[in-house]
Amino acid sequence: MQIDVSSANVVDVYQALVGVVTPRPIAWVTTIDREGRVNLAPFSFFNAFGANPPVVVFSPTLRRDGTKKDTLLNIEETREFVVNAAVASLAEQVNQSSAELPPGESEIALTGLHTVSSIKVKPPRVQESPVNFECKLMQIIPVGNGPISGNLVIGEVVMIHIDDAVLDGKGRADPRKLQTIARLGGDFWCRTSDLFEQKRP
Numbered sequence: 001m002q003i004d005v006s007s008a009n010v011v012d013v014y015q016a017l018v019g020v021v022t023p024r025p026i027a028w029v030t031t032i033d034r035e036g037r038v039n040l041a042p043f044s045f046f047n048a049f050g051a052n053p054p055v056v057v058f059s060p061t062l063r064r065d066g067t068k069k070d071t072l073l074n075i076e077e078t079r080e081f082v083v084n085a086a087v088a089s090l091a092e093q094v095n096q097s098s099a100e101l102p103p104g105e106s107e108i109a110l111t112g113l114h115t116v117s118s119i120k121v122k123p124p125r126v127q128e129s130p131v132n133f134e135c136k137l138m139q140i141i142p143v144g145n146g147p148i149s150g151n152l153v154i155g156e157v158v159m160i161h162i163d164d165a166v167l168d169g170k171g172r173a174d175p176r177k178l179q180t181i182a183r184l185g186g187d188f189w190c191r192t193s194d195l196f197e198q199k200r201p
């Protein structure tokens with residue numbers, strides 16, 4: 001099969017991308033709106049892109065009707081967000097929080113999760129998540145303006161919280177304890193339980 005992007009259906013192109021660029025880590029993002037109401041949603045167009053300063057990027061795409069998702073609107077307005085780690089014990093809540101609720105209706109209540117205040121930004125952290133990155137917006141780069149077009153939200157991580165329970169003996173996140181989950185194509189997800197080690201040359 002070949003897909004000529006210039007003439008293909010945008011959903012087919014989307015499926016080809018997300019089915020192959022795998023596994024994708026998940027940013028589980030908390031934001032607040034102008035009234036301080038908390039929003040929570042997962043985004044698997046996500047990664048880290050530098051450590052000095054520490055930078056993360058995720059992409060809330062435009063909806064299929066071309067409108068902006070609440071997370072993007074909130075960050076445009078408040079310029080702050082928190083990336084919470086998506087881990088195996090919270091897989092169901094991560095999925096639940098992707099429900100398209102009307103603006104102002106909280107995914108926190110829907111999932112039964114709890115929030116705890118952040119230190120350097122206004123959006124709170126997900127209490128149950130073992131790692132939280134408090135982020136300040138550096139830049140938003142819209143890439144396109146049609147359905148499912150990306151909006152690269154570039155954030156500087158200004159505060160990192162890591163639960164001691166997921167640390168190794170050197171004070172670093174231990175993947176065997178952290179157990180992040182990731183997104184594949186279709187409705188498939190994966191756990192990070194099939195690990196192997198290689199020494200760098």
Ligand SMILES: Cc1cc2nc3c(=O)[nH]c(=O)nc-3n(C[C@H](O)[C@H](O)[C@H](O)COP(=O)(O)O)c2cc1C
Binds near residue numbers: 026046101
């Ligand atoms: C695991 C997972 C990953 C997702 N990744 C993305 C993504 O990278 N970009 C995106 O726009 N939507 C993604 N979604 C869908 C959003 O979470 C969904 O549209 C959500 O309702 C957006 O919430 P908001 O309108 O409150 O911002 C993902 C959903 C799931 C379950």
